[in-house]
Amino acid sequence: MRPSSRSVHGPSFGRRPAGQPGDTFGSGYPGPARSRLGLWLRYAAMRAKVRLAYRGDFALHALGDLLVAGIAIVFLVSLFSHIPHIRGWSFPEILFLWGMGEVSTGLFFVLFQGLWALNQQYLLRGEMDRVLLRPLDPYGQIMVDHLNLEDLPIVLLGLAMIGWALPGLPAFSLAQWLLLPLFLLCGVLVLAGTLTLFSCLGFLIHHRGTAIGVVYQASAFNRYPLDIFPRPLQRLLTFVLPFAFIAFFPASWYLGRTEWLLGAAVQPLVGVGLFVGARWLWGRALRRYRSPGS
Amino acid sequence: MLIEAHQLRRTFSSFERRQGLSGAVRDLFRTGGQERVAVEGLDLRVRPGEVVGFIGPNGAGKSTTIKMMTGVLAPSSGTLRVGGLEPHRQRQEHVRRIGVVYGQRTQLWWDLAVIEAFDLLAGIFEVPAAVYRQRLELFDRELGIGPLLRQPVRELSLGQRMRCDLAAALIHAPPLLFLDEPTIGLDVEVKRRIRELVARLNREEGTTVLLTTHDLAEVEALCPRVVLIDHGRILLDGSVGELRERLGGxxxxxxxxxxxxxxxxxxxxxxxxxxxxxxxxxxxxxxxxxxxxxxxxxxxxxxxxxxxxxxxxxxxxxxxxxxxxxxxxxx
Missing domain, CATH: 3.30.70.260 (ACT domain)
Structure with a gap:
C-alpha cells in the first residue's frame, strides 16, 4: 500500500539510486554561501520573494504609503502657491529637504520594520527563541525577517522630490553630489539608531511596543527647517532625539546655509555612532531576554 | 562529559499584576518583583551518546533547564558547560552543534514553503549540498516528509509540522539534540516515526539526546536514563528500572x-x-x-x-x- 499511496502525492523519492546526478527534491540549494554577506543576501532574497508572492497585499500596502506621502506633497504645493517663502525657505528648498527625509525614512522602513515586531512577536510571544537558536546575529535576523520592500516606492518618491527641487536650487559641487548618498544612508542610521535605542526598553519593561511608535512620530519633524521651531524644540531635535541630523543638517549645506555646517559635518559620525552604540546596547539588553512559558 | 551543570540556578522576577486601572498604574512604577526560582542548584552530567529523559510535572523547571542548555536563557548562577562551551556566552558557536525541537511552537518560517525553509537553514548552518541531499532523503524515508516539501508551513497539520520541525532541527547533523515535548498532541503513528528516527540517530550517528516529556511511554521507549525533576531540583537520576524500583514496585x-x-x-x-x-x-x-x-x-x-x-x-x-x-x- 505505502509506495503506491506515496506516488499519488508526487515523485517517489526513495527509489532513485544514490549518487545519481539530478535534483531529487527540486531544491535549489546551491550549497553553503561563500561569505557571511552572501548568506545574508540569500536570506533577504528569500524573504523578498515571499513578500512579492502576496502581490495584492504588496500593491495595496505600497499604494497606501504613497498616498500618505502624496498628500503631504499636495499640502506643500498648495501652501507655497499662496506664500513664496516660509521664514526665508523657498518651495524648492523645502522640497529638497523633504525629499531627503523621505528617502531616508523610506529606506529605514524597508530595512528596519522588524523593530515594530520586536516586542509583540519576539519578546512577548517568544519567537526570540527561534532567532537565538541560529548561528546568526539576532538583530539582523529580525530585520531580515521583516524586510519590507513595499516601502521602496517611498524612496523613489523622495528621489523624485529631490529631482523636482534641483532646477530651483543653485548647482551642487561634485563633492556634494558624491556625498549625497552618504548623507542619505547616515540619515537612515540616525533614525534606526534612535529607534533601536528605544526598542531596548522592551527587554526591561513588558509592554506592547508603543514606545518606539511615539518616538517615531516625533521623527516627522526631520522634514521641516529647524529654525521655524522654538528654541527648546530645536535643542530637543539636535541633542535628545537627534532627528535634525536625518535630513535637515545635511540639506542645509546643499542649500548654502552655513549656520548649520557643523551639523552637516558631523552627521555621518552621529549616524554611525548612534547606530553602533544602540546595537551594542541592544545586544546587552538581549541578555535579559526571558523566554515566555518556562 | 558533553554536558556538565554544576549548581545551576535560574530565577525569574515575577510580577503579579494588580487588578483594575489603579492597579495597572501602580504596576507601572513598581521596580523589582518577587523572585521565583525555576531551577534550583541543578547538578547534571551527560556523556556523549546518552539519551536522557527529563520528566516532571508542569512548572518543574524542565523547559528552563533546556533553555539554559541551548543558550537561549542565561543562568542566574552556577556553571554550565556543553561541549566545552558556555552556551549563553558562546551562543553562536554553540548552536551550530545542537538541534532543538519545541513541541509547542514551530521554528520554521510561517510563510515559507518547507523546502525553502530547509534550504535557508542549510545555508545558515553551512551544510554541503551533497550532505544536504542525503539528509533530505533520510528524512523522507524515516518521516515521510517528501510530499510536504512544497507546502507552506502555515498549511501543515500539527503532525506534519512536527515532522518537518524535527527534520529542520537535524539538517546540520547536530551531535546533540534537545527535544522539548516533541510528541505532544500527536497521533500514535507520528509519535512512532519520530521516536524511531531519534533512536536511529542515537544508534547510528551517536547523537546525544535530551528529551522532556509528560509521556512516560516515550521515556520507556527511548531513554535508558531518566532524570526526575521538580521545583528545579533533581529528585531521581537513574535507569527506567531504577525509577520503577525507587517509585515503589x-x-x-x-x-x-x-x-x-x-x-x-x-x-x-x-x-x-x-x-x-x-x-x-x-x-x-x-x-x-x-x-x-x-x-x-x-x-x-x-x-x-x-x-x-x-x-x-x-x-x-x-x-x-x-x-x-x-x-x-x-x-
Missing part, C-alpha cells in the same frame, strides 16, 4: 467477594500483613509492595477467611507512580 490486588464485606473478617485475614485495604461496594482493593509481600501468600490468607469470587493483580503503572511520588515529595 507497588502492586494492587482487587478482590471481589460474595455478598457484603465483613470488615472484622477482613482485618482478621490481613492480620500482620504489610498491606493497606480500601473497601468499595463488594470489592476490596489491597495495595502492597512486591518486595514486602508475595501475591500468592496474600491471596491464600484472604481466601482462607473470606468468600472470594474473583481477583486480579495489577502493577501500578509508572505514570501513577510518578504522580504519587511527587505527592509524597511535596507533602
Amino acid at each position: 507497588w502492586r494492587r490486588l482487587v478482590v471481589e467477594l460474595e455478598g457484603e464485606v465483613d470488615p472484622g473478617a477482613l482485618s482478621a485475614a490481613l492480620e500482620g500483613l504489610p498491606v493497606t485495604p480500601t473497601l468499595t461496594a463488594g470489592q476490596v482493593e489491597l495495595r502492597f509492595r512486591r518486595s514486602e509481600l508475595s501475591a500468592p501468600l496474600l491471596i491464600q490468607a484472604l481466601s482462607a477467611r473470606l468468600p472470594v469470587r474473583d481477583l486480579s493483580v495489577e502493577e501500578e503503572d509508572i505514570e501513577e507512580a510518578v504522580a504519587r511520588f511527587y505527592g509524597e515529595q511535596r507533602a
Whole structure:
C-alpha cells in the first residue's frame, strides 16, 4: 500500500539510486554561501520573494504609503502657491529637504520594520527563541525577517522630490553630489539608531511596543527647517532625539546655509555612532531576554 | 562529559499584576518583583551518546533547564558547560552543534514553503549540498516528509509540522539534540516515526539526546536514563528500572467477594500483613509492595477467611507512580 499511496502525492523519492546526478527534491540549494554577506543576501532574497508572492497585499500596502506621502506633497504645493517663502525657505528648498527625509525614512522602513515586531512577536510571544537558536546575529535576523520592500516606492518618491527641487536650487559641487548618498544612508542610521535605542526598553519593561511608535512620530519633524521651531524644540531635535541630523543638517549645506555646517559635518559620525552604540546596547539588553512559558 | 551543570540556578522576577486601572498604574512604577526560582542548584552530567529523559510535572523547571542548555536563557548562577562551551556566552558557536525541537511552537518560517525553509537553514548552518541531499532523503524515508516539501508551513497539520520541525532541527547533523515535548498532541503513528528516527540517530550517528516529556511511554521507549525533576531540583537520576524500583514496585490486588464485606473478617485475614485495604461496594482493593509481600501468600490468607469470587493483580503503572511520588515529595 505505502509506495503506491506515496506516488499519488508526487515523485517517489526513495527509489532513485544514490549518487545519481539530478535534483531529487527540486531544491535549489546551491550549497553553503561563500561569505557571511552572501548568506545574508540569500536570506533577504528569500524573504523578498515571499513578500512579492502576496502581490495584492504588496500593491495595496505600497499604494497606501504613497498616498500618505502624496498628500503631504499636495499640502506643500498648495501652501507655497499662496506664500513664496516660509521664514526665508523657498518651495524648492523645502522640497529638497523633504525629499531627503523621505528617502531616508523610506529606506529605514524597508530595512528596519522588524523593530515594530520586536516586542509583540519576539519578546512577548517568544519567537526570540527561534532567532537565538541560529548561528546568526539576532538583530539582523529580525530585520531580515521583516524586510519590507513595499516601502521602496517611498524612496523613489523622495528621489523624485529631490529631482523636482534641483532646477530651483543653485548647482551642487561634485563633492556634494558624491556625498549625497552618504548623507542619505547616515540619515537612515540616525533614525534606526534612535529607534533601536528605544526598542531596548522592551527587554526591561513588558509592554506592547508603543514606545518606539511615539518616538517615531516625533521623527516627522526631520522634514521641516529647524529654525521655524522654538528654541527648546530645536535643542530637543539636535541633542535628545537627534532627528535634525536625518535630513535637515545635511540639506542645509546643499542649500548654502552655513549656520548649520557643523551639523552637516558631523552627521555621518552621529549616524554611525548612534547606530553602533544602540546595537551594542541592544545586544546587552538581549541578555535579559526571558523566554515566555518556562 | 558533553554536558556538565554544576549548581545551576535560574530565577525569574515575577510580577503579579494588580487588578483594575489603579492597579495597572501602580504596576507601572513598581521596580523589582518577587523572585521565583525555576531551577534550583541543578547538578547534571551527560556523556556523549546518552539519551536522557527529563520528566516532571508542569512548572518543574524542565523547559528552563533546556533553555539554559541551548543558550537561549542565561543562568542566574552556577556553571554550565556543553561541549566545552558556555552556551549563553558562546551562543553562536554553540548552536551550530545542537538541534532543538519545541513541541509547542514551530521554528520554521510561517510563510515559507518547507523546502525553502530547509534550504535557508542549510545555508545558515553551512551544510554541503551533497550532505544536504542525503539528509533530505533520510528524512523522507524515516518521516515521510517528501510530499510536504512544497507546502507552506502555515498549511501543515500539527503532525506534519512536527515532522518537518524535527527534520529542520537535524539538517546540520547536530551531535546533540534537545527535544522539548516533541510528541505532544500527536497521533500514535507520528509519535512512532519520530521516536524511531531519534533512536536511529542515537544508534547510528551517536547523537546525544535530551528529551522532556509528560509521556512516560516515550521515556520507556527511548531513554535508558531518566532524570526526575521538580521545583528545579533533581529528585531521581537513574535507569527506567531504577525509577520503577525507587517509585515503589507497588502492586494492587482487587478482590471481589460474595455478598457484603465483613470488615472484622477482613482485618482478621490481613492480620500482620504489610498491606493497606480500601473497601468499595463488594470489592476490596489491597495495595502492597512486591518486595514486602508475595501475591500468592496474600491471596491464600484472604481466601482462607473470606468468600472470594474473583481477583486480579495489577502493577501500578509508572505514570501513577510518578504522580504519587511527587505527592509524597511535596507533602
